[in-house]
Amino acid sequence: MTSITTAHPPIPVNTPLLDGNEARYLAECIETGWISAEGPFVTRFERDFAARVGRAHGMAVCNGSVAIDVAVAALGLGPGDEVILPTFTIISCAAAIVRAGATPVVVDADPVTWNMDTAHIAERITPRTRAIMVVHIYGLPTDMDPVLRLAKHHGLKIIEDAAESHGQTYRGRPCGSFGELSTFSFYSNKHVTTGEGGMILASDDALADRCRSLRNLCFLPRQRFVHEELGWNLRMTNLQAALGVAQLERLDEFIERKRRMGRLYTDLLSSVPGIQLPLPSTDYADNHYWVYGVVLDDDVPFDAIEAMRRLGQDGIGTRPFFWPMHEQPVFRTAGLFSGERHPVAERLARRGFYLPSGLALTEEQIATSAAALRGLLA
Numbered sequence: 001m002t003s004i005t006t007a008h009p010p011i012p013v014n015t016p017l018l019d020g021n022e023a024r025y026l027a028e029c030i031e032t033g034w035i036s037a038e039g040p041f042v043t044r045f046e047r048d049f050a051a052r053v054g055r056a057h058g059m060a061v062c063n064g065s066v067a068i069d070v071a072v073a074a075l076g077l078g079p080g081d082e083v084i085l086p087t088f089t090i091i092s093c094a095a096a097i098v099r100a101g102a103t104p105v106v107v108d109a110d111p112v113t114w115n116m117d118t119a120h121i122a123e124r125i126t127p128r129t130r131a132i133m134v135v136h137i138y139g140l141p142t143d144m145d146p147v148l149r150l151a152k153h154h155g156l157k158i159i160e161d162a163a164e165s166h167g168q169t170y171r172g173r174p175c176g177s178f179g180e181l182s183t184f185s186f187y188s189n190k191h192v193t194t195g196e197g198g199m200i201l202a203s204d205d206a207l208a209d210r211c212r213s214l215r216n217l218c219f220l221p222r223q224r225f226v227h228e229e230l231g232w233n234l235r236m237t238n239l240q241a242a243l244g245v246a247q248l249e250r251l252d253e254f255i256e257r258k259r260r261m262g263r264l265y266t267d268l269l270s271s272v273p274g275i276q277l278p279l280p281s282t283d284y285a286d287n288h289y290w291v292y293g294v295v296l297d298d299d300v301p302f303d304a305i306e307a308m309r310r311l312g313q314d315g316i317g318t319r320p321f322f323w324p325m326h327e328q329p330v331f332r333t334a335g336l337f338s339g340e341r342h343p344v345a346e347r348l349a350r351r352g353f354y355l356p357s358g359l360a361l362t363e364e365q366i367a368t369s370a371a372a373l374r375g376l377l378a
């Protein structure tokens with residue numbers, strides 16, 4: 001093992017802020033014995049999070065990946081169905097479609113916003129298309145108007161993966177309020193964290209009940225331990241929800257904090273040659289900088305892996321960008337995406353990475369991280 005000595009303590013890519021009511025609410029769980037899934041914090045977190053997004057129903061689950069599995073299953077997507085989604089996303093999105101027996105059909109990314117390029121959705125619609133899975137990437141929402149138009153015209157369902165978009169809005173409307181079902185993650189790098197955790201939001205009562213049943217083993221309401229179909233145990237614990245309630249109380253403050261961090265990074269990096277920075281805003285949203293991503297220009301003589309290795313030697317934590325779905329060995333081996341090329345996503349995967357972005361990051365740490373990147377590109 002090589003040890004790294006830097007002038008400053010290592011700067012982690014993510015550190016959450018847990019200095020509100022988190023400890024108090026957790027202690028309440030221990031004192032009352034409500035530690036499993038059926039507890040008052042779960043109900044409160046579901047209600048408050050759904051209300052924040054303007055949805056009637058929130059169904060808490062144990063992570064954001066299974067939230068997508070539940071959404072796909074609840075909409076009845078399966079063999080013979082095609083679901084359109086961005087190729088530039090996390091595997092959870094495509095995995096849920098494939099596990100359900102449906103076929104993922106991918107669209108390339110927009111080179112500036114890094115979201116699905118909505119101009120290329122229409123050409124991927126076939127008579128078998130049943131749904132579009134929208135994923136908001138790294139802090140800016142997907143341009144929803146074209147998606148909504150296409151979905152309406154072709155009678156398609158929408159699943160909105162808003163895992164990274166707590167409190168973000170599209171033309172003033174909350175992310176997570178679009179489509180039949182939306183999903184969220186509360187992993188420790190999200191604006192609101194429960195350690196591990198997720199949520200599905202719905203407006204329709206029957207669809208919400210379906211999600212509740214699927215996440216809880218499909219117990220029959222009239223006779224527990226009798227099952228007419230198979231579900232999963234994906235429940236969120238009261239302990240996790242206690243964290244979630246405390247975190248949600250501070251969401252506006254957290255959004256403002258991340259926006260300040262994003263602006264500071266941009267101020268410090270905008271004169272550095274050789275990198276593309278996140279877009280501060282579009283005509284439909286201001287970036288809320290879930291993470292602060294950068295993309296190396298083509299004339300920089302090294303790729304993201306090498307940049308991250310060198311920054312790591314300087315004690316700066318980083319993470320690579322997503323690797324496109326159409327280039328995933330697990331899908332290629334299964335015969336999916338044969339011969340497909342999506343050059344924007346392929347380039348983002350090879351040239352993109354993100355800098356320390358956790359809510360506990362200090363201005364000094366941002367300055368140190370930016371200086372290290374500047375030094376790398378000098």
Ligand SMILES: Cc1ncc(COP(=O)(O)O)c(C=O)c1O
Pocket residue numbers: 063064065066089090092093135136161163164184185186187196197198
């Ligand atoms: C867009 C997106 N969807 C889904 C997930 C999966 O969430 P989890 O890590 O909670 O399973 C993530 C995780 O970061 C994500 O970024």
